[in-house]
Amino acid sequence: MATKQKQATAVEKKLIGLADIVVQSAERSKDPTFQIPIRALSNVSFNERKGLIEMGSKKQERSFFNVGMAKKFMQTVLVADALSELQRADLTTSLREIYYRTKHTIKDSHENTFDTQDESDPVIEDLEVSLAALREELHVRAENSGSIVGPVVFGDDGDRVDCSKLGKGGYSVPSIVEPEYLEIRRCTADFVLLVEKGTQWNRLSEDKFWRRYNCILLTGNGQPPRGVRRLARRLHEEHRLPVYVLVDNDPWGYYIYSVIKQGSINLAFESQRMAIPKAKFMGLSSADPEQYELPRNVGIKLNEKDIARAKELMNYQWFQKPAWQAEIKRMLTSGLKYELDALANKDFQYLTKKYLPKKLQERDWLD
Amino acid sequence: MAKKKESASETESKSSAPRANPEPAATKKAAAKPAERVTAVEMGARQREISVSEFFTKNRHLLGFDNPRKALLTCVKEAVDNALDACEEAGILPDVTVRLEVVPNGEPVAPSQATRFRVTVTDNGPGIVRQQIPRIFAKLLYGSKFHRLRMSRGQQGIGISAAGMYGQLTTGKPVKIISRIGPKAAAHFFEVQIDTKKNEPLVHENKQIDWEQPRGTRVTLEVEGKYQKGRASVDEWLEQTSIANPHVELIYQTPEGETKEYPRTYHELPPQPREIKPHPYGIEFGMLLKMLQDTKSHQLSGFLAADFCRVSPQMADEICKAAKVSPDAKPRDLKGPVAETLYKTLQETKIMAPPTNCISPIGEKAILSGLYKQIKGEFYTAVSRPPAVYRGNPFIIEAGLAYGNRPQDQNKPQQPAMPKAEGEYEEEDSELARVIRYANRVPLLYQQSACSTFKAVLSTTWKNYGLTQSRGALPGGPMVIFVHMASVWVPFTSESKEAIADYDEIQKEITLALRECGRRLGLFIRRRERAASEYRRRNIFELYIEEVVDACNRLKGGKLPKEKLKEQLQKIASSRTGGAKTDETLGKTGAGPEGLPHSIIVTAEGVEGETALATQVEADQATMAPTAEPDSLGDTPSVDEPVSKEKTAGESREKKSPKGAKAKPSQIALFEAPDRQDRRDRPNKPTRVSKPRGKK
């Protein structure tokens, strides 16, 4: 694949650029320093017109000869080296393997280059942002932790994958779903339902909900990984499918929805190709317990962290719509959160048979 | 060392001196024990002469012979003190050899099991004229130092004869003496014992002999004793003696057959202390009475002006007037209430402080030299206070510190550098500082906690100087604190002369000296910490440079000039961490990895250190090396330790100093757990130890 080859070279060049910074600084007796865009709320802004979170231009310096940064600097160079090795060998790998690849004991010491994967993962993200390279372009994949089922046919490494013929288990969404890795050959669905929890996705899949409502069921088992988000975006973009999001009714559910819709703060630079600004919030809404007569005793008391997080969300620019402020406030006032699973209190198939049909029929969702 | 005569006269003086005790002692005694009524006749019948041996046996604790271990030390101490006094007075740099031998009692025994020892002390002093020898060694209260007020170790004229007496009582053996007053004179050999009834010498043997030494004295005593190392041992005493007397060349042959050498590292004699007359504030009532009897003056005013310092004839007249005595009165006639009034008047009259130039301090340089020689540390400092006066007695306080571990030693615990598992920490260093105390250059080994010096150390806030210190405790850390009091009259808390009494003036001087030492130590510690943190910083960088260079090289397809890049980065690292200055402080210019130079010696003159002095010490230690024998720890002989000196000292030679190995046992001894011995000995202490007493 000619294009792929070319891209890899571009990324590799960027990686080699880091070594050049070191060499040139040393030449001029300057402290080698990398500029790394800041991945934090302070450096993102909400583009209302596009409905996206965009990364600002604030950068942090990472210098070698600064006691606080020296190790991070060294780690950054090590990871860059490992990533460029991947490029040359044209291999993809996982975050964990990068960690193992770059971990060793520093000569003449008892210090390890990395002690845990928690140290190497952020460095990879740093490089993604600094080099403006996508993780896929860096040949790093996440664990496959998404599932899809429904009337869609993929071409994966030349294999035809018909997701309507994969039983209730469905197809495991790979972490890299760019067209050159995953081809959408056919799609006859009417919409995409993205479910936060694997358990509820299983319920719907088992009940063949997708067949009755001609939709694609997608889950990321919690915060959806890139592959799942990117695939939803592609289905949305290339096949004009509306995307509905079904999450627990708690601050974390709201945030998952917002990440799917506007992008994440941490990886704001990827919003451009991940976010689905038109995605809708189907539930659970804080209005649902009343609407669907869920007894109070299946709710869970909000803890301090929940409350703090909810208040934080209310301050985010992208949650400023009155409907959303009301939604979050309602949850805070009730002091309760609800899991999707709580619907089973009424009936095992309540979600499939009552809740979703009613929602879809009444077009009861939030934007 | 307490002396019979003195205690007797002091008791007298107390009973008659209203200041000391308003109630006559006799009434008090009678009141205390009313049941025991004895008639004057009965009492008269009991009166008899007390033989010296009886007195000695009853009071041996006052003379330092309470138990066999301490007795052995006292014998060594008396002989060495005399040797040093004699040499110094004669203006000779002392060479002293101390030899301890086990005297087998049938089966040969290990020194630690032995009960009988032969103590031989040889000096290169002026020698003793033939006629004096028997009385010096076999007559209690015979000496040259008693009738004068002059700073010296010995004072009473009882020390060596008491040791001889102890030997005689415990082993029955006479004292053996060889003495020679010059190369042209003959050497005389004596064997003497005391006639314990008459306190007169009995000469067993007296002959001329051939002696390899052109001049000097050798004393040999055979005594009952116990040899045990550690706190308050002969070994410790000699080590401490050598610290405070670096002008002495001391050789110690231990009962185990080792030879420990304490080289002379200071090549000047201490200045001769000057004799002064007593100051009126410094005498007690009993002393005044004695002086009135002994004076050569025929008139009271003449006596006051001639026999005291700082009393002019005019002032003498005024004193007589104030005391309502005739200036022409015969001193010998003054007794009772009149004498008491005179004493009071003397104490109340404003009299100038005594001259202070009669004291001969050890001196900062010599203290540094002694500490540097005997204690392996990173930092040394010494302070000599200007002379001060307490109760009419001039004195000088000197203090010193030896702090830290040498870089070689610092590395040792780091060597088994196993990675620490979670929850594993470096062992906390709980070592406490040690205090070494001196009075007129003689180490004080007992009664530490009763001593003014020790109290001053405890009350100093060492935390201000970067050390740890728990409430009411010694500061933490590998440190030796040296305190010396030099005076014509050191006020001891008891006759056994083991602790210095608490006079405000003395306490204040000690505190000031310690604070100055502490202040300098604080400077040093801060400076060292700064350097260490720079070192850690640079260490981090150096650690990572290799990684970064390798990774960059791989990124560049292996085409980087790696060495060049590494050098460039290292240069940046070093310039960012204090550059050459840090190099220097870290001792990159020749010291161990932790980086500090072997020693930084700070004096008032300069903080960069007495490097020349240190070089001198090392050179002296090196020249003494050839005869070095294994040290007491059984280390291999002369474990070579590089003692590279600061280049500034001129001699940048990489000298091996076998004395480094020698110095080691002493350092261990100095840092031994404090107080154990002290506590064990305390029960043996005389109970009446309350009132400060002096040598005189």
Ligand SMILES: Nc1ncnc2c1ncn2[C@@H]1O[C@H](COP(=O)(O)OP(=O)(O)OP(=O)(O)O)[C@@H](O)[C@H]1O
């Ligand atoms: N090694 C010696 N060389 C020369 N003179 C000595 C020597 N040893 C003792 N003397 C003389 O003998 C005298 C008596 O010594 P001795 O130890 O009994 O008493 P002291 O040293 O005067 O006082 P103290 O009882 O406090 O020790 C000394 O004053 C000194 O003059």
Ligand SMILES: [Mg+2]
């Ligand atoms: Mg003596």
